[in-house]
Amino acid sequence: MKGNSIIVLMCCILLAGLAQADACPVCFSAKDETRLAFYFSTALLSILPLSMVGGVIFWIRTRFKRVPPQTGA
Amino acid sequence: MSEAHTHHEMSFWEKYVFSTDHKIIGFQYMFTGLFMALIGGFFVYVFRMQLAFPGIDVPGFGHVSELAYNSLVTNHGTIMIFWFAMPVLIAAFGNFLIPLMIGADDMVFPRINRLSYQIFLLSALVLIASFFVPNGGFGGSWTAYPPLSAEAQYNATPLGAPMWVIAVGLEFVAFLLGGINFITTLMNARAPGMKMYDIPIVLWMIVIASILFMCSVGPLLAGAIMLLFDQLIGTGFYNPAHGGDPLLWQHLFWFFGHPEVYVVLLPAMGIVAEIMAVFARKKLFGYKTILYSVFATGILSFVVWAHHQFIAGIDPRMANLFTVTTLIISVPIAELCFVYIATLYGASITFSTPMLWALAFMAEFLIGGVTGIFLGASGLDVYYHDTYFVVAHFHYTFVPIAIIGFYAGITYWFPKMFGRMLNEYWGKVHFWGTIIPFNFIFIPLFILGAAGQHRRISGYVHFPDLYTQDLQNLRIIATVSLIAMLAFQVVFIVNMVYSWFRGKKAEINPWKANTLEWTVPSPPPHGNFAEFPTVYRGPYEYSHPDREVDYWPQNEPGPDPAKSRK
Amino acid sequence: MSGPQSVGSPRTLTRTGPVIPSSLLAMVALVLTEIMLFAALISSFLIVKADASIWPPLGQPRLPVIVTAVNTGFLLGSGFMFFLANRRFRVGDFPASRKLMGMAVFLGGVFVAVQGYEWSKLLGFGLTVTSSIYGSFFYLIIGFHALHAVGALVAMLHLFLTFGPQGQSASRFLGTQVFWYFVVGIWPILYYLVYLS
Numbered sequence: 001m002k003g004n005s006i007i008v009l010m011c012c013i014l015l016a017g018l019a020q021a022d023a024c025p026v027c028f029s030a031k032d033e034t035r036l037a038f039y040f041s042t043a044l045l046s047i048l049p050l051s052m053v054g055g056v057i058f059w060i061r062t063r064f065k066r067v068p069p070q071t072g073a
Numbered sequence: 074m075s076e077a078h079t080h081h082e083m084s085f086w087e088k089y090v091f092s093t094d095h096k097i098i099g100f101q102y103m104f105t106g107l108f109m110a111l112i113g114g115f116f117v118y119v120f121r122m123q124l125a126f127p128g129i130d131v132p133g134f135g136h137v138s139e140l141a142y143n144s145l146v147t148n149h150g151t152i153m154i155f156w157f158a159m160p161v162l163i164a165a166f167g168n169f170l171i172p173l174m175i176g177a178d179d180m181v182f183p184r185i186n187r188l189s190y191q192i193f194l195l196s197a198l199v200l201i202a203s204f205f206v207p208n209g210g211f212g213g214s215w216t217a218y219p220p221l222s223a224e225a226q227y228n229a230t231p232l233g234a235p236m237w238v239i240a241v242g243l244e245f246v247a248f249l250l251g252g253i254n255f256i257t258t259l260m261n262a263r264a265p266g267m268k269m270y271d272i273p274i275v276l277w278m279i280v281i282a283s284i285l286f287m288c289s290v291g292p293l294l295a296g297a298i299m300l301l302f303d304q305l306i307g308t309g310f311y312n313p314a315h316g317g318d319p320l321l322w323q324h325l326f327w328f329f330g331h332p333e334v335y336v337v338l339l340p341a342m343g344i345v346a347e348i349m350a351v352f353a354r355k356k357l358f359g360y361k362t363i364l365y366s367v368f369a370t371g372i373l374s375f376v377v378w379a380h381h382q383f384i385a386g387i388d389p390r391m392a393n394l395f396t397v398t399t400l401i402i403s404v405p406i407a408e409l410c411f412v413y414i415a416t417l418y419g420a421s422i423t424f425s426t427p428m429l430w431a432l433a434f435m436a437e438f439l440i441g442g443v444t445g446i447f448l449g450a451s452g453l454d455v456y457y458h459d460t461y462f463v464v465a466h467f468h469y470t471f472v473p474i475a476i477i478g479f480y481a482g483i484t485y486w487f488p489k490m491f492g493r494m495l496n497e498y499w500g501k502v503h504f505w506g507t508i509i510p511f512n513f514i515f516i517p518l519f520i521l522g523a524a525g526q527h528r529r530i531s532g533y534v535h536f537p538d539l540y541t542q543d544l545q546n547l548r549i550i551a552t553v554s555l556i557a558m559l560a561f562q563v564v565f566i567v568n569m570v571y572s573w574f575r576g577k578k579a580e581i582n583p584w585k586a587n588t589l590e591w592t593v594p595s596p597p598p599h600g601n602f603a604e605f606p607t608v609y610r611g612p613y614e615y616s617h618p619d620r621e622v623d624y625w626p627q628n629e630p631g632p633d634p635a636k637s638r639k
Numbered sequence: 640m641s642g643p644q645s646v647g648s649p650r651t652l653t654r655t656g657p658v659i660p661s662s663l664l665a666m667v668a669l670v671l672t673e674i675m676l677f678a679a680l681i682s683s684f685l686i687v688k689a690d691a692s693i694w695p696p697l698g699q700p701r702l703p704v705i706v707t708a709v710n711t712g713f714l715l716g717s718g719f720m721f722f723l724a725n726r727r728f729r730v731g732d733f734p735a736s737r738k739l740m741g742m743a744v745f746l747g748g749v750f751v752a753v754q755g756y757e758w759s760k761l762l763g764f765g766l767t768v769t770s771s772i773y774g775s776f777f778y779l780i781i782g783f784h785a786l787h788a789v790g791a792l793v794a795m796l797h798l799f800l801t802f803g804p805q806g807q808s809a810s811r812f813l814g815t816q817v818f819w820y821f822v823v824g825i826w827p828i829l830y831y832l833v834y835l836s
Contacts, residue, residue: 035388036689037686038686040682041681041686042324044681045292045678045679046375048675048678049288049289049375049671049675050372052671052674056671060260181665182661182665249672252668256664261657288672290672290675291672291673292675292679295679298783299683299779306768307769308772308775310683310772315771315772316687316771316772321683321686324682325683
């Protein structure tokens with residue numbers, strides 16, 4: 001059991017190191033800032049619409065719960 | 074929209090041109106879209122002729138220069154997606170169906186609806202005008218990557234390129250207004266009793282598509298403004314020499330471009346769901362499963378866009394991430410397909426024309442979906458990128474969506490739209506005449522793509538590896554099949570025009586369907602409902618054991634089977 | 640109100656009594672799209688900025704940080720006035736609501752005027768749309784915001800001028816208000832990104 005966890009830990013370290021060593025032959029800009037800017041804007045554009053739509057749906061739901069159900073239907 | 078409208082006779086202009094009636098606006102969208110499809114169809118005929126028989130004078134067009142070829146390919150793609158698939162599937166069916174199916178007399182904002190169509194028409198006119206300016210229409214492909222699209226010295230269309238961008242921008246504004254209307258109407262104008270799970274699936278799909286569109290169109294509009302500035306004012310947003318970044322456009326374009334695929338897919342799948350339930354005479358299998366699968370598709374559609382850019386110079390680590398999300402998104406879509414098949418299982422199916430189209434949609438879209446998984450894998454995509462394999466793949470998705478989806482919808486709702494029945498015999502002739510050539514067009518293209526044939530090249534004469542007799546034969550098969558397919562569309566046009574004026578009069582509910590649009594006269598009068606309906610149950614109660622007839626309209630008073638079962 | 644006689648009148652459409660008024664829902668949907676548009680502009684700006692070795696580029700004038708900070712105060716004040724106007728509106732105190740609306744329009748107008756003055760100065764110092772990518776993004780992002788501000792102000796002014804003793808169409812009031820909150824709310828983010836960082 002202990003040997004297993006050591007192997008897993010080693011693999012994790014190895015994989016983490018791999019990301020650093022991973023060459024990026026097609027990246028047009030060598031700067032880390034550019035990479036981070038692309039990461040950031042990718043995350044922003046992906047998460048923003050989902051969270052906004054989610055927020056609006058949540059807001060609509062709370063509004064519906066506050067109003068008593070319509071009669072006659 | 075004053076109340077005076079109903080009291081005086083409306084002139085032709087008021088009734089058909091400047092109408093605020095949702096049905097008329099739907100027809101306006103549909104016929105404009107079909108007219109644009111004719112242009113797109115003509116373009117594909119011209120450039121396929123050039124590919125099959127390089128250098129010939131194409132009948133009806135003449136010699137195809139490289140510049141003309143680029144422009145034809147670009148505008149074929151642009152028109153078919155932005156001016157045919159979107160207006161017909163979302164705007165036309167959405168406008169026609171939403172108020173009728175939810176039991177309302179019109180959209181919530183009828184004048185915004187009219188404005189939406191007018192802007193759309195203007196965008197179509199700008200696009201058409203761009204074909205006739207000096208040097209012709211824009212030829213930098215429908216994805217318009219800079220620097221090709223940004224610099225007139227590269228694309229050689231100093232007028233065509235900005236006009237293309239303006240036309241696309243206007244078109245998006247039009248659909249933005251329409252989408253706001255769809256969402257608000259479905260939310261606020263439903264008939265009493267119509268709960269969340271009583272809404273017909275097709276409306277859910279159209280509205281979810283509108284939400285996807287609205288959330289994704291902003292970045293493209295921003296990108297289009299920047300591109301227009303680059304073209305007209307000479308800024309350098311996409312020009313590395315000025316500190317800009319050409320990759321930026323690809324992100325902004327595909328951030329919209331990929332959700333766009335689902336924007337047009339969902340309404341088509343909704344149309345198919347309606348038709349399948351009616352002609353299988355079975356309750357639609359797994360209403361909520363369909364709905365939740367669509368939600369999942371919508372959520373995932375925002376995190377797959379960079380799979381279009383695997384070889385464009387994005388970070389390979391990011392590419393891995395997008396490979397995973399791309400493969401995941403096929404799960405909810407596959408789920409939808411399985412659920413549809415489950416609806417068909419054990420049913421006594423009526424093979425009417427609409428049902429044939431719906432079944433063909435499933436079969437053909439499956440091929441498109443499965444080949445997409447090849448391209449979603451970033452490793453394999455390095456080879457397949459920009460080959461005809463990609464072309465064949467997305468035509469196997471877009472043709473079922475736009476063309477088959479449209480024919481399914483029009484053959485199903487034609488009696489309601491125009492008050493007459495389409496001719497079934499000629500409908501089936503048209504169906505087989507379209508489906509068989511369609512496969513003969515695109516299966517050769519898969520083979521050509523696997524052989525390495527690159528897209529967007531006006532002829533392969535100078536590529537000895539690609540200009541072999543075998544491959545050229547495949548190109549000729551594809552082109553001949555295309556001409557056959559185009560020729561069979563004449564059958565449809567004749568059938569439609571003849572049936573419109575001479576066809577058998579349609580009853581109120583010719584298909585014995587449940588949804589509310591089949592409770593009003595065919596065609597529905599201005600204002601739709603003489604008396605506003607109340608909804609008692611979901612839209613898919615077919616062959617219910619307690620009933621003598623095998624359908625159960627939503628507005629017929631009585632128990633709700635969904636409730637009594639609990 | 641129901642029945643074929645009132646065909647097309649929007650009031651007949653809300654038979655179920657909408658929990659959220661249509662105008663509010665439509666405006667929220669529009670604002671959602673607008674936020675995405677600005678998010679894309681901001682993303683593009685950040686990427687180009689990260690690409691550049693020196694930011695702002697050499698030979699380009701610096702932006703007036705202090706004046707714009709004060710100006711930001713005017714805009715936020717305008718948003719707050721609209722908020723107060725809404726509270727008066729809700730309890731039916733229309734004259735007070737109208738007065739606060741007027742304040743909101745005035746403060747918003749001051750914001751746009753100061754912006755315009757700044758622009759004329761900056762143009763004089765040589766910061767133009769084509770002078771550098773810095774200038775391009777400045778005029779694109781800030782100009783787009785200004786365009787929205789002007790559009791919203793026109794709507795607000797119209798709202799103010801048509802404000803009767805019986806108040807105002809509640810749906811229009813609500814819609815304009817949401818849009819103005821969007822214009823006001825996005826400004827501090829743009830100010831921070833474009834002026835400060």
